[in-house]
Amino acid sequence: MFKYVLRNMWRRKARTFLTVFGIVVGIFALTVLGALSARLNQQVKGARDWYSSKISVVPAGSSLFGGDSGYLELSKVAEIQAVPGVKNAIAGFGLPLEEGSTGFGTPEFIIGADLSQAEDELNLIKIKEGRILQDGDQGKVVLGSTLAEKFDAKVGGTVQLKGEPFEVVGIYEPTLSAPDSFAFVSYEDALNLFRAANPYFQVDNIAATIDVIPQPGVDMEELAQRIDESVEGVKVISPAEAEKQISQFSLIFNAILLGIGFIALVVGGLSIINTMIMSVSERTQEIGLKKAIGAETGSVLSEYLLESALIGFSGGLIGMLLGLLAVFLLNNATASNQVAVFTITWMVIVGPVVFATVLGTAAGLFPAFRAARLKPVDALKED
Amino acid sequence: MIVTRGITKVYNIGPVEIKAVDGLDISIEAGEFLSIVGPSGSGKTTLLHLIGLLDVPTSGSVSIDGQEAGALSPKELTRLRREKLGFVFQEFNLLPVLGARENVELPLRYLKVPSQERHRRAMEALEMVGLTNRADNRPSQLSGGERQRVAIARALVTDPVLVLADEPTGELDTHNTCKVIELMRDLNRETGQTFAIVTHDSMVADYTRRVITLRDGKVESDIAGLEKDPVCEADAEDIR
Numbered sequence: 001m002f003k004y005v006l007r008n009m010w011r012r013k014a015r016t017f018l019t020v021f022g023i024v025v026g027i028f029a030l031t032v033l034g035a036l037s038a039r040l041n042q043q044v045k046g047a048r049d050w051y052s053s054k055i056s057v058v059p060a061g062s063s064l065f066g067g068d069s070g071y072l073e074l075s076k077v078a079e080i081q082a083v084p085g086v087k088n089a090i091a092g093f094g095l096p097l098e099e100g101s102t103g104f105g106t107p108e109f110i111i112g113a114d115l116s117q118a119e120d121e122l123n124l125i126k127i128k129e130g131r132i133l134q135d136g137d138q139g140k141v142v143l144g145s146t147l148a149e150k151f152d153a154k155v156g157g158t159v160q161l162k163g164e165p166f167e168v169v170g171i172y173e174p175t176l177s178a179p180d181s182f183a184f185v186s187y188e189d190a191l192n193l194f195r196a197a198n199p200y201f202q203v204d205n206i207a208a209t210i211d212v213i214p215q216p217g218v219d220m221e222e223l224a225q226r227i228d229e230s231v232e233g234v235k236v237i238s239p240a241e242a243e244k245q246i247s248q249f250s251l252i253f254n255a256i257l258l259g260i261g262f263i264a265l266v267v268g269g270l271s272i273i274n275t276m277i278m279s280v281s282e283r284t285q286e287i288g289l290k291k292a293i294g295a296e297t298g299s300v301l302s303e304y305l306l307e308s309a310l311i312g313f314s315g316g317l318i319g320m321l322l323g324l325l326a327v328f329l330l331n332n333a334t335a336s337n338q339v340a341v342f343t344i345t346w347m348v349i350v351g352p353v354v355f356a357t358v359l360g361t362a363a364g365l366f367p368a369f370r371a372a373r374l375k376p377v378d379a380l381k382e383d
Numbered sequence: 384m385i386v387t388r389g390i391t392k393v394y395n396i397g398p399v400e401i402k403a404v405d406g407l408d409i410s411i412e413a414g415e416f417l418s419i420v421g422p423s424g425s426g427k428t429t430l431l432h433l434i435g436l437l438d439v440p441t442s443g444s445v446s447i448d449g450q451e452a453g454a455l456s457p458k459e460l461t462r463l464r465r466e467k468l469g470f471v472f473q474e475f476n477l478l479p480v481l482g483a484r485e486n487v488e489l490p491l492r493y494l495k496v497p498s499q500e501r502h503r504r505a506m507e508a509l510e511m512v513g514l515t516n517r518a519d520n521r522p523s524q525l526s527g528g529e530r531q532r533v534a535i536a537r538a539l540v541t542d543p544v545l546v547l548a549d550e551p552t553g554e555l556d557t558h559n560t561c562k563v564i565e566l567m568r569d570l571n572r573e574t575g576q577t578f579a580i581v582t583h584d585s586m587v588a589d590y591t592r593r594v595i596t597l598r599d600g601k602v603e604s605d606i607a608g609l610e611k612d613p614v615c616e617a618d619a620e621d622i623r
Contacts, residue, residue, distance in 0.1 A: 007480035294465025
């Protein structure tokens with residue numbers, strides 16, 4: 001039957017090809033966006049891991065991803081430290097590595113942390129080479145994996161951050177998320193770099209964030225609430241809150257993906273239905289003949305379902321392969337910037353093909369039932 | 384043996400009621416070679432559809448090999464058609480994407496015959512119609528006469544109780560008509576295969592042993608005991 005169905009599809013090469021091509025376009029878009037979304041979700045997951053093991057305290061009115069509500073007084077560190085359950089309150093100061101850097105992926109940041117408190121935080125990521133920063137380190141940097149690759153940095157070597165030389169003492173393992181693009185330095189170094197870049201901006205005794213590491217066994221959500229209640233003028237972002245903000249970020253993108261999927265569904269589905277209705281009406285007499293000589297309703301039904309499923313499947317397969325090719329080429333093109341825009345997962349490969357096949361089968365249901373229900377005597381008379 | 388008892392088929396075209404077939408009692412014995420003739424609108428094709436279980440009578444009954452068709456579900460009717468009947472139509476007999484042998488195999492497929500046996504029986508049937516050399520050709524590569532011979536092979540392949548042919552020569556020239564009718568007659572004589580041929584061609588009717596003439600849905604005459612041998616022109620090649 002398979003061979004027979006293929007021959008039937010081949011009878012109207014142009015039409016079959018055009019219908020398949022319609023599916024190809026939709027599935028191509030779906031695959032490329034799927035790979036983009038997979039990349040994004042990976043980053044989101046990394047961000048989640050990074051933010052879920054600590055509580056971030058930021059100036060009231062800003063969010064995890066920045067804001068313009070100024071800075072925190074350094075005196076807040078002591079206040080937070082005094083809250084029961086807090087192990088470390090780490091003053092942090094971050095600034096972009098390059099002004100106005102844009103593009104996909106995570107922006108590159110210089111992250112300064114109070115090294116006297118930061119040991120646990122800096123140990124959240126596994127070190128690949130060298131060591132993490134220690135209390136008293138000055139002019140030293142530990143690089144995230146992406147930055148290390150970009151600078152072609154080696155432990156013991158020197159990199160320039162905003163024109164200042166820093167000795168590389170360590171390189172982190174890749175996390176496939178935000179910290180890969182971070183250069184970790186001491187709080188004082190970060191502040192100095194900021195002062196050098198903004199000479200007219202008075203900055204002293206301030207922090208951009210204060211990260212809180214809880215004592216073992218302390219419930220982070222409860223601790224976050226205690227800090228919120230006892231410290232004035234700050235916003236406390238608990239892991240759950242961070243999760244919410246991160247999810248919102250990926251929600252929008254997933255909605256776009258869903259939209260594209262929906263368009264592929266409607267356009268592809270309709271064109272398969274159209275093609276199949278035409279096939280069925282062209283072959284009405286053949287269907288009548290088959291039924292006259294003893295074909296079961298189910299046999300006619302499955303024949304046409306197989307045909308539409310095959311249209312969906314081949315469109316899905318070709319679209320997915322073209323999508324993968326595009327993703328591969330784009331990733332290669334951006335590889336020099338250490339920015340992988342797309343991630344290929346099994347879901348990205350299998351998902352669109354399954355989707356297109358199911359779509360083809362579903363779209364074939366109506367025409368196939370129409371074919372299968374034909375009465376032989378009526379079908380034979382058709383002209 | 385096929386027996387119809389008072390079969391009537393009524394079509395309603397708007398408010399008008401048309402009795403295409405009007406209370407026919409016909410019996411066809413095994414081994415018969417008969418034709419059903421009559422002017423257009425006489426009900427001969429409707430009769431063929433009713434005997435062929437392709438259509439359900441408004442009243443009356445059809446029995447095939449002692450099995451009453453009236454009580455059967457569409458699925459069971461399909462099974463009965465598959466097992467007991469063979470069909471040859473005027474046109475659109477063959478599936479264009481299948482080769483001659485594959486077309487002949489089709490009813491066996493529906494009977495779930497294993498592929499090797501299917502292959503063997505199809506070749507035997509093609510041999511009976513003298514077309515083994517065309518087994519792999521698609522219908523578009525065959526002449527009109529050859530196509531009808533493939534259709535006859537397909538009708539024979541299941542060894543049916545009755546082969547029903549609806550204007551089998553309607554699209555053929557005189558020579559090919561003669562060859563096709565001669566083939567059916569020879570098969571009838573050699574294998575005892577029962578044929579019922581609906582035709583408006585008097586030449587075809589002349590060569591059958593029994594002629595049922597219909598008019599306005601009723602039997603006008605039913606004459607048996609005829610026999611005239613087809614005399615086809617010298618064995619020329621089929622005209623394409």
